[in-house]
Amino acid sequence: MQESSAQQAHVHAPPQGFWRKHVFSLDHKVIGKQYYALALVAVFTGMVLSWLMRIHMVWPTARIPGLELLSKNGAPAGVMTPEYYLSLLTMHGTLMVFFVLTNAPFAAFGNYFLPIQIGAEDMAFPRFNMVSFWTTFLAWVVLMLAFVIPDGPPIAGWTEYAPLSAVGKDAGPGMQWGASLWGISIAIFCIASLLGALNFIATTLDLRAKGMTLMRMPLCTWAWFITSCIALLAFAVLLPACILLILDRHAGTSFYIPGGLVASDRLQPHSGGSPLLWQHLFWFFGHPEVYIAILPSMGIVSHILINSMRKPLLSAKVVIYSMTSIGFLSYMVWGHHMFVSGMNPLSSLTFSFPTLTITIPATILTLIWLGSLYGARIQLTSASLFAIGFISMFVSGGISGFFLAQPSLDIYLHGTYFVVGHFHMVMGVASLFGVFAGTYFWFPKMTGRYMNETIGKLHFWITFIGTYLIFMPMHYLGLIGNVRRYQSFVNDFMAPYLWLHKDMTIAALITGAAQFLFLFNVIYSRFKGAPAPENPWNCTSLEWSIPSPPPWNNFGDRHPIVYHDPYQYGVSGSKGDFVMQDSPEQIVGSGD
């Protein structure tokens, strides 16, 4: 039964007018760029917050000029109060984890490139996609409002443990409206992410072009797909958690607040709730969330590595299975954030085993990346520098996780800078390296222009060395018991190590400044960068078979047909050293 040609042939009509083209666009490419722009704003905000925090940590009584403009109460005469330090800490974490690390590698690049890489015209649900971005934007606005209200942002950290986050203003400054704004913002963010994940999954399952089997999808597409499956379940749990938190705060319920609490000299009118319930629900989301942050970067890095070294990975299938098993295992380990939380100590042991087991696929991935470099012909560009740097960072950050996975070691290391070093290296650096690599790599496709390679390489070197200088020392500080989330270090045992904090602060300021090189490069190259051809990197995946920038419906009027996997590099007998996925050229002895 053939459908009539009067039937809707395209997923949506070509955009007309300014608002439809650039603001409320249904085009996944515009939406991807919007997510990226939001992530850029969030990451620079988060970075400035971290500067303020680091400066304050080593010079607690110093006057930071202009800070009183940000908050009269939080920084009278420019001197940061202890509570404002915690406010900045909370906002830093929330912005970075949600609005940068979920947005940039996943929502931004995934939205832009997943449909193209599978040969589709757009996402399955373009209207949902648009709603998903603007809902994320709304969540960001609500969160940022916390800076503007007189009481300031919440002070309970991005993890907002109950009952500190649940009782309301008796918990301290920022815990009245600030914490409520946080809860509402994150709940809205959950809804946006669920819509986004839904789109990714349906698109990947059903809109693949002819010949694009699942196993022929590029590794970054696989990563986005697995990430969206994880995200679907994770955010579906965080949303109820936030709803219950908001109810405890405003409706007098006691989901998380037990009885008999006396805060600010007031007996709190709640009873029977469980603070551990919040931790379980939060970390059930929170652990998969960190894999949501890293998996897309793993996929992007794999894709760029293959292209840069002109040879496939030792086995793409093993990489896919490893990423999938990481996704699966990520749901079994959340209790490792709660080893000393007061939950049943037997549970701690049971959580420790899958945590240690996750090391296996992570090691497989690392060894595959490393092993594939052997015998390759690596071309160093800004993109590939960050991709290779990612491997180094992932090793460093991942190995410290190995310590924390053991409950007996966690007794000593929990709540110290060892943990802070660990998660910054994997999330704050490795994951971000994937974003940088992706930006340099895909910029020519998105804009038709190259980014400046000299500035790009300089950006890489300062960032690579700088982030090691900032975050590696944190592990040593953790070993001597440096406690985290302290606005300054008044403990006796910290005195001999304050010099190291000063060095880290200086490294942070310099490395942070270098990020403006990147920002400048992005903006300048957008308008004045050297023009780039359709396939500047000689890459095999479908996005490189269409013009730069792509037309509104990606492939024009044609529907691509895929003949190969995207790893056909160094193929003997082919013209050039690569074969594009949609080239009908026959490959002797190809694996697919």
Place this chain on the structure above:
Amino acid sequence: MGKFFAVVLVLIAILSAYPIIGNYFPLPEDISTHGHLIDTQLHDTMLEAGLAFIGAQLVLAYFVFAFTGLKPDSRLKNLPGGAKLVVIAAFLIVGAEVLALGAFGQKAWATVYFVPPKADALQIQSQAEQFAFYFRYPGPDGKFGTIHPDKIDEGNQNYFGLDPANEPEARDDIVSGELVIPVDREVNLMLHAKDFGHSFYVRELRIQQDYVPGLDLAIHFTATKIGKYEIVCTQLCGLGHYNMKAYLNVKSQDDYDKWLKEQSQ
């Protein structure tokens, strides 16, 4: 640039390992009976992790050195053994580590959590609140008075909300801002949170445990060295979190008895 990258990676590996090998950030002295288990495990893990870290960074450095800047027609090679070797290696390396550390690690954890406190362990209760720790001793009657949250009165130093007027058990309870204990005697420390989540952390004791509002938790330990050690809060509890601390004062048995007597007066 590939050669430079390799050099940077080697430097990173060496400079990162150096502070550990040179022991520039030594663990605080261990004054507990169970701490050596944790310390040994930490050292073992550091050795394995350190080898893996240095190995990976050096291998990466070598590959970057050897396989960048090659001519466009240079031959591509594959790692002998391919993906199969990698998967087997990963399982073996990690499997061995996991088994060793997981199995060994049980002992340290079990000693802290699965071995119950001795019957004659010294019972002390601690309360964490914004932003101080208080400790309560049961006094000669060996019984603790009930905590009445509505009777808590910071101004009159009734931190625990005791009701000595109506409860005989509460009358001889001793409240202190310092955790004073005798050396070489097992202590069972009960943890009670007055308002929010806090955590009890003494580095030298190799002990850390959260206070959970609504839950009555306890940890037990034995201190083996006389001295004063810092107790710090490691669970974000509000604006004064950074300053929330107390002292663990380990005294000889005689000094402890003397101190206890003084408090009762």
Place this chain on the structure above:
Amino acid sequence: MASTVASTVQSAAGFGSKKEAVPVSFVGSSADRASRSGIWVGIFAITMSFAAFTSALFVRQGTPDWTHILMPSVLYLNTFFLLASSVTLEISRRSLSAATIIESHSARRAKLWLLATFALGVAFCVGQYMAWQQLRAAGLYLATNPNSSFFYVLTFVHVLHVLVGVAAIVYLLGRLMASHSTFRRSLFENTAVYWHFIGVLWVYLFMLCLVKL
């Protein structure tokens, strides 16, 4: 089905140019497949959320201050309404022609049963509101005790999802009532899948409340 036949024919014809066009129907049916996947994925997410609420319930239920409340009697009636609405929706759906695109004027029977579904769905929502009224009359509000908290939260969140289904049914009714319009069969199918899910979810919540609360 059709697209697979079409593409097999084309590959058998041995076309090799990467720029050759593929028939439009391929695009159309993939959109239908995607929307069906989308509904199931959405159902999965909603299930996960209610699983989270359920686990919160179990944790909370273990505390000493748990008391039982009486189920508002109107809930039994509401359950009947919702299950009946699934039946009427199925009758409506099965009366549609087998085409991918359906013309409204051919779906008269479907229209009536869909109206019945709408009425029953609204009756359920009104009934839930009355259940809350019954609870309030008994002095049970959101924060009164943990039981009542969960009851209000679970039923309220469920009703929100029912209202989404009602909106979809209203949209379909709009299409069916208009004289010269058409609608995609997949839209009807997906609405049906979603609506039946909401019914099954309610049965689960109902049993949960009965047994636990």
